[in-house]
Amino acid sequence: MKLRYxxxxxxxxxxxxxxxxFLMFVSPVIQIVILGYVVSTDIRHVxxxxxxxxxxxxxxxxxxxxxxxxxxxxxxxxxxxxxxxDLLKQGRAKAIIVxxxxxxxxxxxxxxxxxxxxxxxxxxxxxxxxxxxFNGIIKGYILDDLARRGRGLPVAGxxxxxxxxxxxxxxxxxxxIVGFLLTIITMFLTSASLxxxxxxxTMDTLLMSRLNSLEIYLGKALPAVLIGLIDMVxxxxxVILWFGIPFRGSLFFLFLASLVYLAAILSYALLISVLSxxxxxxxxxxxxxxxxxxxxxxxxxxxxxxxxxLRLLADINPLRYxxxxxxxxxxxxxxxxxxxxxxxxLAGIAASLVSVSLLNFKRFISR
Amino acid sequence: MGRIKAIIVKEFLHILRxxxxxxxxxxxxxxxxxxxxxxxxxxLDRVDAAVIDHSQGRLSRQLVQSIAANGVxxxxxxxxxLPLDRAEEMLRAGALxxxxxxxxxxxxxxxxxxxxxxxxxxxxxxxxxxNLVQQYSERILLEFNAGLTAxxxxxxxxxxxxxxxxxxxxxxxxxxxxxxxxxVIMLMISALLTSLSISRERESGxxxxxxxxxxxxxxxxxxxxxxxxxxALLDGAVILLFARFxxxxxLRGSLxxxxxxxxxxxxxxxSLGILISTAAPTQRTAMLxxxxxxxxxxxxxxxxxxxxxxxxxxxxxxxxxxxxxxxLRIIRGVVLKGAALRHFWFEGAMLLVLCAGLLAxxxxxFGRQRKAAQ
Numbered sequence: 001m002k003l004r005y006x007x008x009x010x011x012x013x014x015x016x017x018x019x020x021x022f023l024m025f026v027s028p029v030i031q032i033v034i035l036g037y038v039v040s041t042d043i044r045h046v047x048x049x050x051x052x053x054x055x056x057x058x059x060x061x062x063x064x065x066x067x068x069x070x071x072x073x074x075x076x077x078x079x080x081x082x083x084x085x086d087l088l089k090q091g092r093a094k095a096i097i098v099x100x101x102x103x104x105x106x107x108x109x110x111x112x113x114x115x116x117x118x119x120x121x122x123x124x125x126x127x128x129x130x131x132x133x134f135n136g137i138i139k140g141y142i143l144d145d146l147a148r149r150g151r152g153l154p155v156a157g158x159x160x161x162x163x164x165x166x167x168x169x170x171x172x173x174x175x176x177i178v179g180f181l182l183t184i185i186t187m188f189l190t191s192a193s194l195x196x197x198x199x200x201x202t203m204d205t206l207l208m209s210r211l212n213s214l215e216i217y218l219g220k221a222l223p224a225v226l227i228g229l230i231d232m233v234x235x236x237x238x239v240i241l242w243f244g245i246p247f248r249g250s251l252f253f254l255f256l257a258s259l260v261y262l263a264a265i266l267s268y269a270l271l272i273s274v275l276s277x278x279x280x281x282x283x284x285x286x287x288x289x290x291x292x293x294x295x296x297x298x299x300x301x302x303x304x305x306x307x308x309x310l311r312l313l314a315d316i317n318p319l320r321y322x323x324x325x326x327x328x329x330x331x332x333x334x335x336x337x338x339x340x341x342x343x344x345x346l347a348g349i350a351a352s353l354v355s356v357s358l359l360n361f362k363r364f365i366s367r
Numbered sequence: 368m369g370r371i372k373a374i375i376v377k378e379f380l381h382i383l384r385x386x387x388x389x390x391x392x393x394x395x396x397x398x399x400x401x402x403x404x405x406x407x408x409x410x411l412d413r414v415d416a417a418v419i420d421h422s423q424g425r426l427s428r429q430l431v432q433s434i435a436a437n438g439v440x441x442x443x444x445x446x447x448x449l450p451l452d453r454a455e456e457m458l459r460a461g462a463l464x465x466x467x468x469x470x471x472x473x474x475x476x477x478x479x480x481x482x483x484x485x486x487x488x489x490x491x492x493x494x495x496x497x498n499l500v501q502q503y504s505e506r507i508l509l510e511f512n513a514g515l516t517a518x519x520x521x522x523x524x525x526x527x528x529x530x531x532x533x534x535x536x537x538x539x540x541x542x543x544x545x546x547x548x549x550x551v552i553m554l555m556i557s558a559l560l561t562s563l564s565i566s567r568e569r570e571s572g573x574x575x576x577x578x579x580x581x582x583x584x585x586x587x588x589x590x591x592x593x594x595x596x597x598x599a600l601l602d603g604a605v606i607l608l609f610a611r612f613x614x615x616x617x618l619r620g621s622l623x624x625x626x627x628x629x630x631x632x633x634x635x636x637x638s639l640g641i642l643i644s645t646a647a648p649t650q651r652t653a654m655l656x657x658x659x660x661x662x663x664x665x666x667x668x669x670x671x672x673x674x675x676x677x678x679x680x681x682x683x684x685x686x687x688x689x690x691x692x693x694x695l696r697i698i699r700g701v702v703l704k705g706a707a708l709r710h711f712w713f714e715g716a717m718l719l720v721l722c723a724g725l726l727a728x729x730x731x732x733f734g735r736q737r738k739a740a741q
Contacts, residue, residue: 159487161490
């Protein structure tokens with residue numbers, strides 16, 4: 001097993017650098033914990049302003065509900081009309097809630113004021129969610145008011161959330177973080193590995209050894225697989241133990257999918273390494289690909305939202321399938337029957353990446 | 368001043384000597400904005416749902432009609448009645464997002480003037496989508512209710528609610544993400560550009576020459592930063608123009624204000640890169656650190672994707688140390704809201720403080736290494 005010595009050499013090279021060790025094993029824990037808290041934060045404390053121009057008691061009662069709600073943070077209150085647009089521009093509030101008495105006489109006899117919500121629509125997602133929260137408050141008020149008079153709305157919806165009954169974001173985002181991390185670490189570790197040998201002119205030494213090209217290739221890839229798997233275990237432990245995300249599926253398929261994914265991503269990284277001339281270039285390519293992989297994987301925003309010609313790019317993104325599989329295993333406890341298509345697609349991508357990268361590697365070696 | 372100029376000229380030569388890297392610095396951000404501008408989106412315009420109508424009366428059919436007419440819900444299995452367990456299985460496989468169940472007594476109860484319930488089974492795995500689906504269905508039910516009460520002779524819903532979206536009336540998430548992407552990419556490019564400038568000299572051994580030069584450490588650091596300001600600023604301008612003319616992101620404020628802040632922001636990014644470069648032993652570590660330090664925090668803790676108001680106090684405190692936090696607010700404010708200079712004195716001041724702090728730290732670190740080398 002000559003291969004063993006090359007793997008050992010690569011590992012020694014990694015272990016020699018304290019900074020690299022830190023980046024590989026300590027920073028993942030920090031990243032997952034921070035990432036977990038950030039991505040799991042549901043929209044809360046939306047900063048709002050309350051402007052009450054109504055003499056109606058209802059306005060005050062609804063305002064009180066807004067003040068007490070943890071979903072909103074009241075930044076200012078006023079009883080006078082103001083330049084609302086400028087307040088939104090300043091960014092002091094994401095929404096301004098204005099209560100007014102209706103202008104025409106006939107309606108002002110009614111018991112309710114008019115409510116207007118002026119929203120900063122830039123973050124459309126937060127705006128929609130905040131509007132939903134406010135609708136909820138209004139609806140709650142109306143229901144209580146009707147109930148006091150012995151009435152109710154004719155039809156009430158009773159929502160039931162499957163797979164994640166409390167709608168905890170971390171249950172959805174947390175498992176994905178593991179895939180995210182696996183990608184970052186292995187990609188950067190491997191994409192520079194051959195370039196460095198080129199730059200330091202140690203490649204010739206490696207070529208003169210009696211290792212064949214496949215062995216050199218494996219020697220470069222296997223240490224990263226090992227490190228990736230260790231990071232994966234660390235990540236899973238943090239996600240399950242620290243964040244308490246229920247694990248419902250099969251550990252075997254989780255690791256199988258991860259191994260296939262590692263084959264794909266590592267051969268991609270080695271391809272970068274073969275094709276770039278300097279460390280700088282390889283890092284740049286790695287960075288560029290990483291951002292595309294990440295943002296088109298469905299980790300942050302749904303893949304279904306990607307328009308058609310670009311969807312093809314998402315369809316060949318290996319991270320997309322890994323995240324899909326991890327989520328199905330974690331959240332739904334789905335078995336192979338549900339995600340065999342994703343696993344197959346992932347394997348297909350891995351196979352083609354491995355062959356392309358191996359071919360290029362052989363050509364590069366024989367030069 | 369003449370001495371700093373020497374360093375500036377030298378760095379410029381470094382940049383021009385490597386046209387391949389320079390083109391990459393200009394092309395990749397454009398490609399990224401192009402792809403991501405289309406791909407990163409929250410807009411939910413299709414919800415696959417099934418309706419199981421056990422009541423089969425006039426009112427229940429009316430409700431199904433109004434769900435179908437909503438435009439967002441795409442209903443499956445309407446003709447033949449879908450058994451609930453089949454629908455649940457489709458929910459598990461991801462073919463459905465929601466199941467609406469209308470109970471058998473629905474029409475009878477409503478006709479008798481009693482209240483009825485509608486069951487909504489929603490796939491909760493993607494919380495964001497689940498929330499939106501619930502909101503859509505709530506709105507449909509609210510309108511259905513209003514119609515019912517109106518038909519019963521009572522006035523419609525008592526409290527009139529009118530919601531207006533400013534700056535982004537169609538609620539396009541591109542308005543949110545594209546200026547954000549500009550900010551994040553500019554920071555990463557700036558930090559990447561300078562992250563190699565000192566570690567490269569260290570690896571090639573020319574750092575010793577810099578150490579024994581008569582220049583003061585501060586002069587060396589500043590001299591190494593200045594040339595990249597021009598590169599990064601040009602880069603930023605190209606990205607901004609692309610966003611303006613390709614994606615039609617409006618520029619409602621003053622370009623001059625934006626440029627002034629962009630300059631500050633770029634200097635902050637470059638200083639960060641220089642600091643990393645000084646601290647890192649090799650180019651590889653320098654780039655890795657630059658990427659990890661700029662990428663994750665500016666993605667996650669700056670308000671690029673996740674609103675800062677919802678974060679826990681500790682993480683909010685961290686966000687104050689990240690340059691992207693301030694520039695994101697500025698660029699979204701100027702570009703989309705047409706905000707003016709006076710709205711951003713705090714953000715501007717914080718960017719200045721960050722620049723000064725980072726430059727000072729880099730100078731100190733460099734000075735110490737220099738002393739140790741002598």
